Each structure stands twice: as structure tokens, then as C-alpha cells.
Amino acid sequence: MRPAAPPISKSPHMKTILYDSYNISLPTGTGIATYARALVNIAPSIGYSAELLHEIQGDVPKNLELAKSILFEDREKKTTELEYARYTVEAFTTSARGARATRLPSESYLLENPIRNRVTDAASHLVVPNLFPRANRFFSVRGKLFPVTLDRPPSVAHFTFQLPVRIQNAPNIYTIHDLVPLILPYASLDNKRRSYKLFQEIKNTADHIVTVSEQSKADIIRALGVPEERVTNTYQAINIPEEAKAKSDQEIEDEISGLFSLGYRDYYLFFGAIEPKKNIRRLIEAYLSSRVKRPLVIVSSGGWQNKAELQIIKENPRRPDGSGITKLSYLPYEFLISLIRGARAVLFPSLYEGFGLPALEAMALGTPVLASNGSSLSEVAGDAAVAVDPISVRSIRDGILALDSDDGLLKELSGKGPEQAAKFSPEAYRKRLSALYDKVT
Numbered sequence: 001m002r003p004a005a006p007p008i009s010k011s012p013h014m015k016t017i018l019y020d021s022y023n024i025s026l027p028t029g030t031g032i033a034t035y036a037r038a039l040v041n042i043a044p045s046i047g048y049s050a051e052l053l054h055e056i057q058g059d060v061p062k063n064l065e066l067a068k069s070i071l072f073e074d075r076e077k078k079t080t081e082l083e084y085a086r087y088t089v090e091a092f093t094t095s096a097r098g099a100r101a102t103r104l105p106s107e108s109y110l111l112e113n114p115i116r117n118r119v120t121d122a123a124s125h126l127v128v129p130n131l132f133p134r135a136n137r138f139f140s141v142r143g144k145l146f147p148v149t150l151d152r153p154p155s156v157a158h159f160t161f162q163l164p165v166r167i168q169n170a171p172n173i174y175t176i177h178d179l180v181p182l183i184l185p186y187a188s189l190d191n192k193r194r195s196y197k198l199f200q201e202i203k204n205t206a207d208h209i210v211t212v213s214e215q216s217k218a219d220i221i222r223a224l225g226v227p228e229e230r231v232t233n234t235y236q237a238i239n240i241p242e243e244a245k246a247k248s249d250q251e252i253e254d255e256i257s258g259l260f261s262l263g264y265r266d267y268y269l270f271f272g273a274i275e276p277k278k279n280i281r282r283l284i285e286a287y288l289s290s291r292v293k294r295p296l297v298i299v300s301s302g303g304w305q306n307k308a309e310l311q312i313i314k315e316n317p318r319r320p321d322g323s324g325i326t327k328l329s330y331l332p333y334e335f336l337i338s339l340i341r342g343a344r345a346v347l348f349p350s351l352y353e354g355f356g357l358p359a360l361e362a363m364a365l366g367t368p369v370l371a372s373n374g375s376s377l378s379e380v381a382g383d384a385a386v387a388v389d390p391i392s393v394r395s396i397r398d399g400i401l402a403l404d405s406d407d408g409l410l411k412e413l414s415g416k417g418p419e420q421a422a423k424f425s426p427e428a429y430r431k432r433l434s435a436l437y438d439k440v441t
Contacts, residue, residue, distance in 0.1 A: 014049045015155040015441065018170070019122075020163055021054045022132060031357055032177065035212070036160040038237050039433070040122050042426065046434040051154060052122040053101060053167075055131035060102045087134050091141035098147030098168075099134070101126040126150060131165070139164035140194065145201060155441050158210075162198055171207040171440045178211075178354030179219045180277055187276035187351065189304055199224055208440045212236050212355040213376035232436050236355050237429035238364045238421050244337040245365065256342040259335065260297070260328070267295045267326075268400070269343035269367075271336060272358055274303035274310065279351045279372075279390050281309050284316075284325065286396035287347075292404045293322045294344060301330030341365050344410070345403045348377070349390045356380045360424060363417030368410050370399045380424070384416035 023033040043050040104125045135146035145166035157167035181195040217233045253264035318324040346362035356377045371377045373387040389395040
């Protein structure tokens, strides 16, 4: 269950921040969606009214209440060839004004759960027809960010990742979580040349760039040539719902036994996309070569370039002795929290992370963590995790064996984890965000 958002002030004198809803409104969660929701929920508590900029499929209905009810219809619809051609013509012929957003009425917001939970409780909502495919084609043709005009420009427009959109008459800031397309080009499906051009255009036009770790900040400064004073690291916040933390160990044991046929503190857990940067192939190889008798549970609803990993998972199901791999698809957040709390350890040996929220969530819940000794994970985990070399199967295997055999180590990590996670509390995050927005307004 998503924690309740702070009450939203609708004072006309309150400063406003406009956020994009691109990741927030996806049907399943992503790390960037979690990041964006946190921004929207925290904004009112630091003196800002949050607004959301949405894409709507097709034209905006004359009845704006109807627009609310169909806002996320066919959210995953692919752009057709005819639409692609139309956006190409538009990009060549459109004026520099770009598009104008329509503000939806705020008195009786119609969306119900689960959609309402995805879009959060922003104070107001604006829509642009087919915004994101139009913006992407505009950038491909012109090499410029797609301009959008609002009836009332916000105090700040904060894009939660590198979208090729710019809000007119307002400071525009962009979060660059990491430079995976450039640093690990084989690990993403992005067009690398286009990604580099977009990063460069954001570098040249953004009023400020935000990132989520000192590692990513250093990469942005070094690889993109952004002056240090134009990049701010805010980290991210960890905010586990109180009701999830309040469950007793017996309740967690009953849930994971009844729902997943797993023993309490008797399995290892990975959750996230099965994609190259997550290093799942080495993790599986290390797990299988360790010959431990506790299962590896992988919770993942998607990914890419993962046929080999999925085949290995299929060929190594749970065995009578307790070993083997169980794969679960997307789960509601409350079930995932129970799985994290019930695990002997969470395994997260990524090759690269902009931040590493899964490791931090596990530590906040007192679950021991195995994490990579590089990228941002060293910052996030500190000395509260078993650190391994993500390139070395032997190192990952030895970390798993240590967690499997040393109950004293588990107790030590369970104590250190919450202390480390407290450094990334909502209170600390509010202070960092407030300082950021004060800097750019």
C-alpha cells in the first residue's frame, strides 16, 4: 500500500513544480517511477504545489472530465507507422511554439485505484496530445527539445529523467539517473548516438541537472563535460510504509509460506528487471556453484537481452533438497515487502546502478544484503552489506557462502542495515530537495 501523501495546499501564492508523468503512469513499477512518485509526494511538505504533465492518446476531448477518465487508456500502445509519419511532418513544419498543454479541472478528479495510486495526489494535472512520441520525433528531426507552453508557468519544471521536452517561460531541470547507455552500451536498448545527442542537448539547455549519487555526478561531469556547479546530487529517499514494517515475524512467516511455499529466512532473493546491468547471469552461476541448499527467488516482470538467463532459470527449478531457482512475476508492493523481510539475504551484485534502491529497501527492513563493491552501491550500502566484485563469479559465490554459513554475520548486517538506511530518510531528502529548488527558483 502506498503511504498517504501529505495534505496539498492550494494557496494561489504557493510555488509550483511541474513533473512529467511518463514513468509514474506505467502499469508496473520501475525505479524511476518510484523516484518520481516520491518527488510529487514530498513537494507539498517543502512548500511547493506539485503538478503533473501527462500525455493523452489522441485529441483532448471537449469534455475535460471525460479526458480524466480516458487519460491512461492504451498507455502501452505503440506508435503506428502512420502516426510516426505524421509526427515527422509535424517536426519539419511545426512552429517553434511546439504544443500547448490543457489544464484539467481539479474539483472532482475521477481516476480510481489502481490508476490513482500510480499518478499520486498532485494538485493539478495537464495534458498534451501524444506528447512523448511527438517530442521524441521532434528531437530526432530537429535535435532540439520539444517546447510546451502552459497557461500558468510553474516555478520549476522538473523532468524525472531525460525526456526531450522543455517547458516555456520556466526554469527546467532534468534528472539523469545514470549514463548506462554510454558507460555500458551493451546493457541497454537505447540508440547510443541518439542518447549521447540528447544528453548533450540537456547539458546545453538545462537550467540545472539533478542526479542520485556521487558516482553518477562524477560520471556526468566527466563524460558529458558539465560544470560541477550545474549538477546536484540529491540521492533518493527510502520510505517503507509503517504497516509493512509493523507486521510481526509470525505474520511474515505465514504469508511467505502460504503464498509462495517458502521458509522464513530460508531463501535468497533478487528483485528487479532481468537485464544486462543487473548481472543476473553471474549471480545465477555463483548461486548454483555455491551448492547451498536454500532456494534463490527471482522476482521480475520484465527485462531485455535475457534469453540465456531465462533458460538457465527454467533448467534449474526447485529441487527436493531445497536448492534451485523460483521465478515470480510482478507482485503488489505489500507482497514484495513481505518477501524481502522473509529472505535470508537480498542479492544485488549489479554491474552499475545510478542509486540502488532495492539494496536500500532491504537494509531498511533489516534484511542482510550482498551488493557490488562499485558504482553507487558502495555509497548506498556503506559497510552494512557483504561487498563483492560483480565481475567475479567466485567473489559472488564466496559472498553467498558466507551468508549461508555465518549466522553471526547475518545478525551484524541486520543491525547495521537500518542505521545505514536512515541516512536516506524522507527528512534528509526533503532538506536536499528544498535546497535544490531554492537554488533554481
